[in-house]
Amino acid sequence: MLQTSKLTTKFQTTVPTRVRKILQLKAGDMVGFEIDGNEVRLRRATPLDLAFTQALEGTLTEWSSKADDRAFKDL
Template identity: 45%
Template sequence: MLAVGKITAKGQTTIPRDVRAALHVAPGDLIAWEVSADGTATVRRVQPLDIEYLRAVEGTLSEWSGKADEEAYREL
């Protein structure tokens, strides 16, 4: 599918209807842009995170929260 949009002076654009339908996005949904080194861009729908769930999971990961772990995984 090829869809063309125009960028406004404020850097905004409208996502064409066919693209919104293909991505299953609606007003208020989140999208992510990934830009490759060759200049191509990929857009995908992002699921919002459940912060309470993530906090609950974080509490079970305390075995990996030591100084050695911080040093080992700092660059990730």
């Protein structure tokens, strides 16, 4: 079954009720996006996902300049 949601001008969206129920999401929960080629899956993020993401954050500073912000602002 396809569930849809509209993006705002800030690229935000509401997770449909059925999806929230299936993933048992509540306000404040984190979600993960699994990317496989052109396919993306949404899932509830686990503590391990969050720890991995936090460990990577400090290694990605090469893309944190004002020039990068300007170059990628429309993505």
